[in-house]
Structures are given as structure tokens and as C-alpha cells.
Amino acid sequence: MNPQVFIEAIEQAVGPVRASDTRKDRMREELAAHLAASWQEEIDREGTGSPAERVLRRLGPIDELTRSLQDSVPQFEQWMFTPLPGASGLDRIDRLVQRREGETPFRHAARITTGLVAALAALELVVVPLAIAIRGRGPSSWPTTLLWAAASLAVAAIGCMVLMLLDARMAGALQERRHGRPRQWLLLVFSSLVVIGLGAGFAVTVSLGSRDGMMFVQSDWLRLGTCSLLAPVVLAVSARESLSRGRRRRGWGLAELTR
Amino acid sequence: MQRIERDTLRGHLDAMVLSTLERGEAHGFEVLRRLEELGCGALSLKEGTLYPVLYRLEEARLIRGEWEDDTQGRRGPRRRIYRLTDKGRRDLVRRREDWSHFVSTIGRILGVPT
Numbered sequence: 001m002n003p004q005v006f007i008e009a010i011e012q013a014v015g016p017v018r019a020s021d022t023r024k025d026r027m028r029e030e031l032a033a034h035l036a037a038s039w040q041e042e043i044d045r046e047g048t049g050s051p052a053e054r055v056l057r058r059l060g061p062i063d064e065l066t067r068s069l070q071d072s073v074p075q076f077e078q079w080m081f082t083p084l085p086g087a088s089g090l091d092r093i094d095r096l097v098q099r100r101e102g103e104t105p106f107r108h109a110a111r112i113t114t115g116l117v118a119a120l121a122a123l124e125l126v127v128v129p130l131a132i133a134i135r136g137r138g139p140s141s142w143p144t145t146l147l148w149a150a151a152s153l154a155v156a157a158i159g160c161m162v163l164m165l166l167d168a169r170m171a172g173a174l175q176e177r178r179h180g181r182p183r184q185w186l187l188l189v190f191s192s193l194v195v196i197g198l199g200a201g202f203a204v205t206v207s208l209g210s211r212d213g214m215m216f217v218q219s220d221w222l223r224l225g226t227c228s229l230l231a232p233v234v235l236a237v238s239a240r241e242s243l244s245r246g247r248r249r250r251g252w253g254l255a256e257l258t259r
Numbered sequence: 260m261q262r263i264e265r266d267t268l269r270g271h272l273d274a275m276v277l278s279t280l281e282r283g284e285a286h287g288f289e290v291l292r293r294l295e296e297l298g299c300g301a302l303s304l305k306e307g308t309l310y311p312v313l314y315r316l317e318e319a320r321l322i323r324g325e326w327e328d329d330t331q332g333r334r335g336p337r338r339r340i341y342r343l344t345d346k347g348r349r350d351l352v353r354r355r356e357d358w359s360h361f362v363s364t365i366g367r368i369l370g371v372p373t
Binding site for chain 1: 339
């Protein structure tokens with residue numbers, strides 16, 4: 001069996017549904033389980049057409065399925081996920097940052113970190129001259145400012161790498177259910193502490209720039225510290241999202257049936 | 260045997276799904292199998308129609324779905340196991356009463372003994 005036939009049918013049915021990604025992934029995975037079970041039945045049967053064709057016939061017209069799936073989504077969620085103009089651009093960015101086929105977690109993290117650091121550097125190249133132009137004078141010490149700019153990029157790079165690797169590890173722990181909940185919680189606590197540490201590191205770095213009062217003030221400490229307390233929630237949500245993406249990438253295990 | 264088509268089933272499918280789950284928890288494919296079994300092959304149901312019904316019932320908290328933890332060596336995608344909630348059980352009782360009332364009323368009009 002070529003699982004792609006089923007994956008395409010599922011995408012045709014679920015893709016246009018206006019709903020959250022979580023809900024749509026649930027629909028996709030459940031339809032995949034259904035098609036797999038249906039296919040197992042059809043390969044032992046005689047009938048017109050290939051087993052895969054018979055499975056899709058049993059499922060019913062795709063457009064009708066899309067409509068009824070859409071009707072099962074609460075009105076508020078349908079409204080919330082109505083595509084806005086320019087949403088396709090965001091989808092393109094989303095596809096760009098997703099882990100590619102065969103890409104290891106480390107390579108993925110390195111690719112995203114490189115992109116992020118390049119974007120931040122470009123932003124600093126715009127923001128710093130702009131700040132100077134607005135203030136009408138440059139920083140009192142250029143070496144300090146340049147050191148601060150380099151340090152903030154380095155902290156951002158390390159932070160991004162560590163966060164992405166932790167995220168991949170968390171998603172792995174969620175998938176490997178045999179390790180149980182305590183291990184997942186332990187990993188979440190450890191990851192959160194690392195993130196809080198990174199937040200503090202970032203706060204220290206950016207506050208270095210406040211010596212000449214150019215861009216940051218000491219109160220940023222408090223804000224960044226408070227933000228880093230959200231780490232466990234963000235990490236848990238992000239790991240679940242990575243897990244869903246991983247399942248989607250692997251076709252929810254449909255390919256396993258052909259082995 | 261005369262087949263009962265989709266349009267006739269519409270409106271009754273929710274109650275039928277609740278009823279199949281009263282026999283015990285099941286995943287979507289199993290629910291369909293039970294429906295076919297109980298309908299003695301008379302139900303003509305496009306399989307895809309079941310899932311929106313399950314989602315609606317779950318949204319209304321009449322059933323609860325959970326992904327299976329252990330695939331017990333079975334290959335392929337995870338299945339979502341549905342079970343009837345207490346609210347679903349009460350709803351099913353109400354639906355059964357409504358159905359009995361409907362059948363007896365229409366049966367009297369059509370002259371069909373019930």
C-alpha cells in the first residue's frame with residue numbers, strides 16, 4: 001500500500017476545516033486509524049478496484065466529510081480560525097521553521113538558531129543607528145555597546161539552541177510513554193529551570209547595555225524574570241506541538257502498515 | 260433486505276452511537292462494526308459520517324475520548340477510545356423515551372401495531 005493515498009485523502013478532508021491545529025490533528029490521526037483498520041479488512045476481501053480504492057469508497061465523498069467535520073467544530077472556534085488575508089505568508093514561514101524530513105533535532109535547532117541570530121543581527125543593525133539618530137548622539141562607549149550587541153546575540157543563540165533541544169527531548173519523552181509521567185514531569189521541571197536560568201542570563205546581558213542609558217533599564221530584569229516563570233507552560237505546550245508535528249510528518253504511523 | 264439510507268439515519272445516529280457505547284468503550288471503527296452488526300447489514304452508512312457525530316457528542320460531554328496508551332503490538336496509527344459519560348447515559352435514556360413516544364404516535368397514525 002502507498003500510504004500517501006490515504007494521507008492525501010485525509011488532508012483533503014481535514015485541511016480546509018476552520019478549527020485549531022490540535023483539533024485538526026486529532027481528526028487527521030483518527031481518520032488515519034480508521035483508514036488503516038478499514039484497509040486491513042479490505043486486503044482480505046474480494047471486490048472491485050484496489051483495496052485502497054474500496055477503503056476510500058467506504059469513507060464517503062471527501063467534500064461531504066469536510067462539511068460535516070466543519071459542522072462539528074464549535075462556532076466560536078470556526079470564527080477564530082477563519083483564515084485572514086496574508087495567512088498564507090505565515091503558513092510559508094511556519095513550513096520553513098518546521099523540522100524537515102530526515103533532519104536531526106540538532107541540525108534543526110542549528111538551522112533555526114542561525115536564522116534567528118541573522119534576523120536579530122539585522123534588527124540590531126537597524127535599531128542601534130535609529131536609536132542614535134533619534135537621540136542625536138551616539139553611545140558614550142562604542143566598545144561596550146558592540147560587546148553588548150555581540151553578547152546579546154550569543155545569549156540568544158545559546159538560548160535558542162538549548163530551548164529547541166529541550167523541546168525535542170520533551171516531545172520524545174511524551175512519545176515514549178513507557179517512561180511514565182514522573183519522568184516527564186522531572187524533565188519539565190529541569191527544562192524550566194534551564195529556561196529560567198537562560199532568561200536571567202539574557203536579562204543580565206541586556207542590562208549591560210543600560211550603563212549609558214541607551215536602550216535598556218534595570219527594571220527589564222523584573223519583566224524578563226517574570227516572563228521566564230511562564231517557562232513550564234510554554235515548554236509543555238511547545239513539546240506537545242512538536243510531538244503533533246512529528247506524528248504528522250510520519251503520517252501518523254500509516255507507513256508502518258506497509259512494512 | 261431493504262437498505263436504510265443515510266438521510267433516514269440522520270438525526271438518529273447520535274442516539275445509535277450512544278447506544279453502541281453503552282455496551283462498552285470502543286474506538287471509531289469498532290463503533291461502526293457494532294452499528295453494522297446490530298443493524299444486521301441494513302444500515303447504509305458512509306464511514307466518514309461517524310467521526311463528526313463522535314466529535315459532537317464529545318463536545319456535548321455525552322461521551323469521553325482518550326487516545327489509547329498501549330497499542331499492544333498493533334502497528335499503525337493510535338486509536339481514540341470513547342466511553343459513555345454519566346451525562347451520556349442519562350441522555351440515552353431520554354432519547355429512548357422520545358423514540359418510543361415517536362414510534363407509538365406515528366405507528367398509531369399509520370396503522371402499524373407497536
